[in-house]
Amino acid sequence: MKVLHIFRYFKGKKKMGTNIQVLIVVCTIICFCSISDATLVEKNGTATFYKAPYIPSACNGYQDDGNFIAAASDEIWENRGACGKCYMIKCIGATNLAPHPCKQGYILVQIVDYCRGCRGTINLSEEAFFDIADPKAGRVKIEYFVWPEKIY
Secondary structure, three states, rough: OOHHHHHHHHHOOOOOHHHHHHHHHHHHHHHHHHHHHHHHOOOOOOOOOEEEOOOOOOOOOOOOOOOOOEEEEEHHOOOOOOOOOOOEEEEEEEOOOOOEEOOOOOEEEEEEEEOOOOOEEEEEEEEHHHHHHHHHHHEEEEEEEOOOOOOO
């Protein structure tokens, strides 16, 4: 929308050359695209799950954070920098011989804990894992990205 307003503004200016108009519009589009791409960079990893009780947690102590939560492995922990970050996660395949482990769709979880020595990138709560994968699989391949807003 902003790109169209900028283009209409410069279209009305007779003194400005066409090449400069095009350059400005192209630069504006590139800026908007690079901002949104930086926010939603998709990565591949693995997910496991853990069972309740989910408290205490490394990020929030004895606060009840609900059921769609996760623990971060060393790969994404960032010395507590992962606390509070939200991740959109989708199951994409098996890591073992479990047939058809994935369910359709994505889940959105918030990092509330740390998983030292995890077998996966993200250790999901049991409820979150069961929404995207067969629990018999135990561990699955995932696509994930940081969700730009907090969910709680």
